[in-house]
Amino acid sequence: xxxxxxxxxxxxxxxxxxxxxxxxxxxxxxxxxxxxxxxxxxxxxxxxxxxxxxxxxxxxxxxxxxxxxxxxxxxxxxxxxxxxxxxxxxxxxxxxxxxxxxxxxxxxxxxxxxxxxxxxxxxxxxxxxxxxxxxxxxxxxxxxxxxxxxxxxxxxxxxxxxxxxxxxxxxxxxxxxxxxxxxxxxxxxxxxxxxxxxxxxxxxxxxxxxxxxxxxxxxxxxxxxxxxxxxxxxxxxxxxxxxxxxxxxxxxxxxxxxxxxxxxxxxxxxxxxxxxxxxxxxxxxxxxxxxxxxxxxxxxxxxxx
Numbered sequence: 001x002x003x004x005x006x007x008x009x010x011x012x013x014x015x016x017x018x019x020x021x022x023x024x025x026x027x028x029x030x031x032x033x034x035x036x037x038x039x040x041x042x043x044x045x046x047x048x049x050x051x052x053x054x055x056x057x058x059x060x061x062x063x064x065x066x067x068x069x070x071x072x073x074x075x076x077x078x079x080x081x082x083x084x085x086x087x088x089x090x091x092x093x094x095x096x097x098x099x100x101x102x103x104x105x106x107x108x109x110x111x112x113x114x115x116x117x118x119x120x121x122x123x124x125x126x127x128x129x130x131x132x133x134x135x136x137x138x139x140x141x142x143x144x145x146x147x148x149x150x151x152x153x154x155x156x157x158x159x160x161x162x163x164x165x166x167x168x169x170x171x172x173x174x175x176x177x178x179x180x181x182x183x184x185x186x187x188x189x190x191x192x193x194x195x196x197x198x199x200x201x202x203x204x205x206x207x208x209x210x211x212x213x214x215x216x217x218x219x220x221x222x223x224x225x226x227x228x229x230x231x232x233x234x235x236x237x238x239x240x241x242x243x244x245x246x247x248x249x250x251x252x253x254x255x256x257x258x259x260x261x262x263x264x265x266x267x268x269x270x271x272x273x274x275x276x277x278x279x280x281x282x283x284x285x286x287x288x289x290x291x292x293x294x295x296x297x298x299x300x301x302x303x304x305x
Contacts, residue, residue: 009069012040076191081230090210095218096166098193104160118158128239131262187241190225227281
């Protein structure tokens with residue numbers, strides 16, 4: 001590697017800076033004398049903030065294309081089904097816990113929440129599935145970091161907060177968790193709990209180094225989940241959940257497609273062999289679309305791919 005520091009782009013919040021530092025530490029043994037430096041990228045309006053039809057990962061990908069950073073460290077769940085032209089996912093690191101969790105003010109689980117309780121759910125996928133499970137809940141969304149939302153919870157602005165298990169692990173908030181959701185309640189977003197290292201396709205040397213962090217199990221699992229998403233939609237406002245588990249040579253995938261209010265929900269499972277991730281994801285998505293999800297998406301003005 002050259003001697004200029006590698007600029008690692010991360011989203012500008014505490015959680016993403018922690019993740020960026022972890023990646024930098026893992027890369028250092030493979031970089032010789034080359035240093036790493038974090039470059040927090042904000043979310044100004046022109047980078048897509050607040051637009052439900054723009055993927056959250058777009059801001060870092062724009063920074064990568066514009067030469068502001070050399071490597072982007074992203075949560076896979078924030079990425080569009082296909083990277084922009086010229087960008088590759090150089091590595092998928094070992095996966096953290098992929099499930100969603102509940103943090104409730106009174107230490108209760110979702111079944112114990114009083115009728116009409118206000119729950120902060122930050123994504124369409126969580127909102128739809130929670131409403132499908134309990135349509136009496138009031139689902140609210142507050143912008144800001146996880147730290148901000150935990151403070152709002154403590155101030156009594158809502159009764160519970162649904163976030164990813166991996167986020168609370170990294171922020172050291174495990175003791176606040178009151179329930180870990182099974183997939184019977186919440187199938188997580190495709191790629192949740194996995195980190196992607198994105199680079200420009202032409203950065204051959206950097207890609208070679210980044211590949212040292214690639215985890216084949218995580219790569220296979222998110223491959224199936226993203227294939228499922230790719231077959232369904234490219235619109236991040238559509239509630240889509242997928243979770244794959246590679247067990248030896250067997251790949252198991254759960255998938256869900258819902259309308260935005262959780263009134264209709266299509267769910268099924270698929271199995272296949274390791275190495276067939278794309279086919280497993282596509283098969284499951286096509287089956288759910290044929291079962292009725294395609295019509296639901298069309299009525300919402302979002303066609304499948």
